[in-house]
Amino acid sequence: MSGNRKPLELPQWPQYGDDERDGLIRALEQGQWWRMGGSEVDSFEREFGEFHGSPYTLAVTNGTHALELALQVLGVGPGTEVIVPAFTFISSSQAAQRLGAVAVPVDVDPETYCIDVAAVEAAITPRTKAIMPVHMAGHFPDMDALEKLSAASGVPLIQDAAHGHGGAWQGKRVGELGSVAAFSFQNGKLMTAGEGGAVTFPDRETYEEAFLRHSCGRPRTDRKYFHQTSGSNFRMNEFSAAVLRAQLRRYPSQLATREQRAPLLSSLLARIPGVVPQTHDPRVTSHPHYMAMFRVPGLAEEKRNALVDDLIERGLPAFVAFRAIYRSDGFWESGAPDETVEDVARRCPNTEAINNDTIWLHHRTLLGSEEQMHQVAEIVADALASA
Numbered sequence: 001m002s003g004n005r006k007p008l009e010l011p012q013w014p015q016y017g018d019d020e021r022d023g024l025i026r027a028l029e030q031g032q033w034w035r036m037g038g039s040e041v042d043s044f045e046r047e048f049g050e051f052h053g054s055p056y057t058l059a060v061t062n063g064t065h066a067l068e069l070a071l072q073v074l075g076v077g078p079g080t081e082v083i084v085p086a087f088t089f090i091s092s093s094q095a096a097q098r099l100g101a102v103a104v105p106v107d108v109d110p111e112t113y114c115i116d117v118a119a120v121e122a123a124i125t126p127r128t129k130a131i132m133p134v135h136m137a138g139h140f141p142d143m144d145a146l147e148k149l150s151a152a153s154g155v156p157l158i159q160d161a162a163h164g165h166g167g168a169w170q171g172k173r174v175g176e177l178g179s180v181a182a183f184s185f186q187n188g189k190l191m192t193a194g195e196g197g198a199v200t201f202p203d204r205e206t207y208e209e210a211f212l213r214h215s216c217g218r219p220r221t222d223r224k225y226f227h228q229t230s231g232s233n234f235r236m237n238e239f240s241a242a243v244l245r246a247q248l249r250r251y252p253s254q255l256a257t258r259e260q261r262a263p264l265l266s267s268l269l270a271r272i273p274g275v276v277p278q279t280h281d282p283r284v285t286s287h288p289h290y291m292a293m294f295r296v297p298g299l300a301e302e303k304r305n306a307l308v309d310d311l312i313e314r315g316l317p318a319f320v321a322f323r324a325i326y327r328s329d330g331f332w333e334s335g336a337p338d339e340t341v342e343d344v345a346r347r348c349p350n351t352e353a354i355n356n357d358t359i360w361l362h363h364r365t366l367l368g369s370e371e372q373m374h375q376v377a378e379i380v381a382d383a384l385a386s387a
């Protein structure tokens, strides 16, 4: 134990500068602060879409609404089912449940923490309307196998890309994979305006339908209050879009830094006895690294939580991993009527383990220097040794 180690001063999050500041003033001085009157949201959609290889991009209020809107456009509603990973943030299932559908949690891979394709296949029923892979911490699930399954079953994929900004699978960017993808710009995400979201669509038709539904069913130029579809107000405002345009401009260099630091930190963590970092499938050709995640396999939940408290005390932005979605009471308010927590837990053994023994470090960790990656790993090693 080194008592005289210098304090770890990792970069702060969110990051901003004159570009965000100028954007806010520009939006303010337009004199029109909603998307129908201004140009910032339009510009952001074009730029974000270009970055992800999708010409059909719609900005929305937040990532949860992005998922809800995308699911609605895919026909999800009462009497339908949506397959989601059991290990994810709760929005993945809440979006389906808000539409009156049943969210069906399935197990994840113990090494990538992403949805398990065999488990998806086993869960498909005649009511399944969508399969929702989550790019956990920026890592893609096996998109080749999922695309094959989707084609064979006729059930569309919807990518929960809340951790996936700038990601690519076998050289294909999120918007080029042929399915709908939903992003989040909440404060902790890789690009942020505090809150915000976006959806990329594979074709103009679904994009146009989503545009109507995100704006109370009202066409862009309507002046007669004739609402063509049902919907809600999920419109992004001009200030958020102005900030996000600046965030997108700083994104490629942040991504490059994380792509350099993540393998280094991962290799250092892997040398610590008992620590197993999230695996990196080489088919993930651009990895956003939303979090640095690792397991201490077999660690009991209370011990894991105490370890996270200790890591925070030692200066690391550490967090306990998401709780299995079916282990929150909120999930069961609209859960499957014929299933119990125990039923789902039995078919999700990997999620059960990850739920207890996994820790993640905020992505600002990966914006630190190479030297800091060594410091971070030493802190984890020390904390584990004294646990």
Ligand SMILES: *Cc1c(COP(=O)(O)O)cnc(C)c1O
Pocket (backbone or CB within 6 Å): 062, 063, 064, 065, 088, 089, 091, 092, 134, 160, 162, 163, 183, 184, 185, 186, 195, 196, 197
């Ligand atoms: C953050 C997050 C969301 C929801 O995004 P919000 O903008 O917070 O509504 C959805 N899915 C996953 C996996 C997330 O981490």
